[in-house]
Amino acid sequence: MDPEREFREEVRTWLAENLVGDFAAARGLGGPGRDHEAFGVRLAWERHMAAAGWTCLGWPVAYGGRGAGIGRQVAFHEEYARADAPARVNHIGEHLLGPTLIAFGSPAQRARFLPAIAAVRELWCQGYSEPGAGSDLAAVATRARPDPGSGGWVVDGRKVWTSHAREADRCFVLARTEPGSRGHRGLGYLLVPMDAPGVEVRPITQLTGTSEFNEVVFDGVRTGPDALVGAPGDGWRIAMATLGFERGVSTLGLQVGYERELRELIRVARDNGAARDPLIRDRLVRAWTGVRTMRYTALRTMAATAAGAPGPEASIGKLFWARWHRDLGELAMDVLGAPSMLTAGTATAAREAGTADGAADPAVPGGxxxxxxxxxxLFSRADTIYAGTDEIQRNVIAERVLGLPRDPRPSPPPA
Incomplete structure (x- = not known):
């Protein structure tokens, strides 16, 4: 048997044999806007996967991965989606911080943090955006000063739109390590414990009623001596590499999930007759073409960056999938028609017609x-904002891929 096909069969068999009991009941749960669903079961499931060696497939074997090539990573993501397995909870650690530490971390940092990520013993969140520095990430004001007593750092500042901060054990934080620095200079990339004194997490209630995003306040938070990745001043370069991983390789799993959403929406359109509308049918075809394009873009990015950190070309993929997913949400509302205006508590007729998916979730605030x-x-409105806004992606593509002149920027005010 072909080795790639044999690996795919191994994945399919393992999933069939292990997605049982509580894990089977969590099939299809979680994901963007739905991460409150069965979080504890999904965490247990991912730790079960880790024990069997199914996390961090693309990491080098020396760091706890399988050293799997692109073909096997693709096969795993596809079979995982086909099995309707629960949405992953360790995405930020496995796909963002892990590759960053492999590329830029010290031997001590790799030894300390990578095994815990691979085993799903520690969950991570990302501390980049701030109330005054969202799209303009270089304007971050969070400060970190050396702590002579411990050899670590003391962090003060606020981060916002921090995904999963309430569940995370640690946060990687972009902060100013050089007093008086501006823009891209003088930044550090720090690993901060979320249970340290001085950390406060404030959930942000979204349009969906859930709170995947949070504001995080750091008030005199002390880190250990192994907290700084790279040297002081390397923060921007390392943070951009992390964003490259977020926008590039790891989006393959998103793409497979999006394809599953589209297949289900096509089924709904056929069942309720919306597919007979030529305009709806045309938009469904365009969505299918888009998800195919998304797949090939993700594969191209993976192939181009297999030996190192992804480049600015990854912004092309982020710009494309964010707009595609937002448009899919709008298409779903048009497929559902008038019942899309009713919440589940009042949409009995719609549910009986198979166009809604059940009763209220008591875990969602306010019913x-x-x-x-x-x-x-509602949640896909945020897709074009988080992980870098569309405006930022276009600037990156224009300036760093196409070589176009930089946008004029106002001079900083005098010190």
Missing amino acids: YDLDRWQRLF
Whole structure:
């Protein structure tokens, strides 16, 4: 048997044999706008996967991975999606911080943090955006000063739109390590414990009624001596590499999940008759073409960056998938028609017609009982903002890929 096909069969068999009991009940749960669903079961599932060696497939074997090539990573993501397995909870650690530490971390940092990520013993969040520095990440004001007593750092500042901060054990934080520095200079990339004194997490209630995003306040938070990745001043370069991993390689799993959403939406359109509308049918075809394009873009990015950190070309993929997913949410509302305006608590007729997915979820604040398509529509509005806005992606592509002149920027005010 072909080795790639044999590996795919191994994945398919393992998933079939292990997605049982509580894990089977969590099939299809979680994901953007739905990460409150069965979080504890999904965490247990991912630790079960780790024990069997199914996390961090693309990491080198020396760091706890399998050293799997692109073909096997693709096969795993596809079979995982086909099995309707629960949404992953360790994405930020496995796909963002892990590759960053492999590329830039010290031997001590790799030894300390990578095994815990691979085993899903520690969850991570990302501390980049701030109330005054969202799209303009170089304007971050969070400060970090050396702590002579411990050899670590003392962090003060605020981060916002921090995904999964309430569940995370640690956060990688972009902060100013050089007093008086501006822009890209004088930044550090720090690993900060979330249970340290001085850390406060404030959930942000979204349109969906859930709170994947949070504000995080650091008030005199002390880190250990192994907290700084690279040298002081390397923070921008390392942070951009992390964003490259986020926008590039790791989006393959997103793409497979999006394809599954589209297949289900096509089924709904056929069942409720919306597919007979030529305009709806044309948009469904365009969405299918888009998800195919997304797949090939992700594969190209993976192939081009297999030997190192991804380049600015990864912004092409981020710009494309964010707009595609937002448009899918809008298409879903048009497929559902008038029932899309009703919440699940009042949409009995719609549910009986198979166009909504059940009763209110008591875990959602205020009984905000949206069905899956309403949640997709509302949450996907954020897709073009988080992980770098569309405006930022276009600037990156224009300046760093196409070599066009930089946008004029105002001179900084005098010190």
